[in-house]
Amino acid sequence: MDRIRIVGGQKxxxxxxxxxxxxxxxxLMIASLLTxxxxxxxxxxxxxDVIQLxxxxGNHGVDVMIAGKRAGDEPNIGRTIELSAKHIVDTTAPYELVSTMRASFWVIAPLVARMGEAKVSMPGGCTIGTRPVDLLIMALEKLGAQIEIEGGYVIARAKNGLRGGDINFPKVTVGGTHTALMAAVLAKGTTVIENAAREPEITDVADCLTKMGAKITGAGTSRIVVEGVAGLNGARHSVLPDRIETGTYAMAVAMTGGDVLLQHARPELLQAALDxxxxxxxxxxxxxxxxxxxxxxxxxxxxxxxxxxxPGFPTDLQAQLMALMTRAEGTSHITETIFENRFMHVQELARLGAQIQLNGDTAxxxxVKRLKGAPVMATDLRASVSLVIAALAAEGETTVNRVYHLDRGFERLEQKLAACGAMIERISG
Structure with a gap:
């Protein structure tokens, strides 16, 4: 199993x-099922995670083509992929595929919207709390889907198609908003989504769906209105830059010192974190x-x-900020309000010499004046990169184990950091 070796102290x-x-x-990839x-x-x-999706x-019958290398291609430019769901051959998403990644559960919305049925395993992903799917199910029920839960699977049926309805989420949910959007675009009539998530990724998906022929207003606000259409067409869409990756590298530079341009980053996507x-x-x-x-x-x-x-401070940057604060001159407090089990990185940061006390949802x-390198273990996607940030400033050598978590969410992390002077390398096997 791969691990990452870091020698700290480099700006x-x-x-x-x-x-x-x-x-x-x-x-966005899941939205390909709608047309x-x-x-x-x-x-x-x-x-x-992209490869797993x-x-x-592919299990549903989607053909995926990844553009091959071309003369002049640069590894720091994202790939182009084409998805074609002309023939959906299976409306079941089995446990062995869905259990590794929570977002894959969202296929339930386009499948039931387009095909009238879906059978999807309960999701997996990072172990950072229960993260239930009850709000996603509620959204589908509001649009007329009949739901059964049997043997660890959610079965959704809408033989005569979904119909528009009013969805009022009791709390903000990104997954629920994605699900409601993808279900509503093909529903008959008007859907109003209240207390919708306002994340930039919601807006990006809505922009793509609009290019495909959907009628959506209000994306990026807490009230989204969708006028259902009979069908969607294809489209071309460029994915927005990753605000979590942006914030992560910003904190790495703040931790080590130096001067780095985060190319393609857009400040409006993470202003609270930049502040x-x-x-x-x-x-x-x-x-x-x-x-x-x-x-x-x-x-x-x-x-x-x-x-x-x-537009508040993202939960996906909480672990990285905690790593940064281990070297602050004084006492910091971080309260986690989104997920109830997202402090598993604390004990690993402590192995590097961090002094952190937990009291309920507040750390x-x-x-401390110095951190010292040690072997540490990644526990989830975002926590794993907090260990990298701490290691970049620690004295001596740190080995981060179980880095498959990193590979789920950070592209070419060690190459990007090494290009800016970090002493970091991947050790295979």
């Missing part, structure tokens, strides 16, 4: 190209090419942060 200087957003790519025509997606990141979609990074002592400068992050020899300042749905971090 980061140079350019890091930001990849297409994983959290937009996956629902017989080809959907072409550009700027698709090279990630393990290709397998899942916190600036508060911690880094200089954040939007440019025509992306975002520059720099920090000279000045120390890091402590911050107090609570995670929140967009108190006492900054």
């Amino acid at each position: 980061l200087n140079g350019t890091i190209p930001i990849s297409g957003a994983k959290n937009a790519t996956l629902p 017989e025509d080809r959907l072409v997606l550009e700027n698709v990141p090279r990630l393990a 290709q397998r899942i979609l 916190v990074i600036a508060q911690a002592g880094a200089t954040v400068t939007p440019t025509n090419e992306g975002i520059r992050i720099s920090r000279n020899g000045s120390g890091l300042k402590p911050v107090d942060v609570a995670t929140a749905p967009f 108190t971090i006492e900054g």
Whole structure:
């Protein structure tokens, strides 16, 4: 099993190209099930989760073609993939495919919308809490789907098609909003989604669906209105840049010092996180090419942060911020309001010398003058990269084990960091 070896103490200087957003790519790929025509997606990141979703979609009969290498191609430019769901041959998504990735459960919406039926295994993915699918099921029921749960599978039926309805989510849910959107675009009549997630990835998917012929207004706000259409056509769409990758590398630069251009990054996608990074002592400068992050020899300042749905501070950057705060000059507090079991990185950061106390959903971090390298283990996708950030500033050598978590969400991480001066390498086997 691969692991990553890091020798800390190097400042980061140079350019890091930001990849297409994983959290937009996956629902965009799933949206291909809504049409017989080809959907072409550009700027698709090279990630393990993308490969797994290709397998899942292939099981339903989707043909996936990845554009081959061309003269002048650069590895830091995302791939182009073409998806064709002309013939859906199977409306069942089996446990062995769905259990490894939570987002794959979302296939239930386009399958029942287009085919009138779907049988999808309960999802898997990162072990960061229960993350139930009850709100996704509720959304489908509001649109007329009949739901049964049997043997670990959710079975949805709408023999006469879905119909528009009012969906009012009791709490903000990205998965529920994606599901409601994809189900509503082919439903008969008007659907109103209240308390919808406002994340940029929701807007990106809505933009793509609109190119495919859907009638959607209000994406990016808490109230989305969808006028159902009889069918969707194909389209070409470029995936927006990954705000979580942007924030992760911004915190790595803040941690180590140096000066790095995060190429293609868009500040409006993560302004709350950039504000916190600036508060911690880094200089954040939007440019025509992306975002520059720099920090000279000045120390890091402590911050107090609570995670929140967009436009608040993202839960997917909580672990990275905690790593950064281990070296702050003072006491920081981070409150996790989204997932109830997302502090598993704390004990691994402690192996590097971090001083962190947990009290319910709040972590108190006492900054230390130095971290020391040690063997650590990745526990989930975002926690794993927090260990990398800490290791970049730790004295001596750190080995991060179980890096398959990293490969799910970060494209070419060690190459991007090494190009900016980090002493980092992947060790296979």
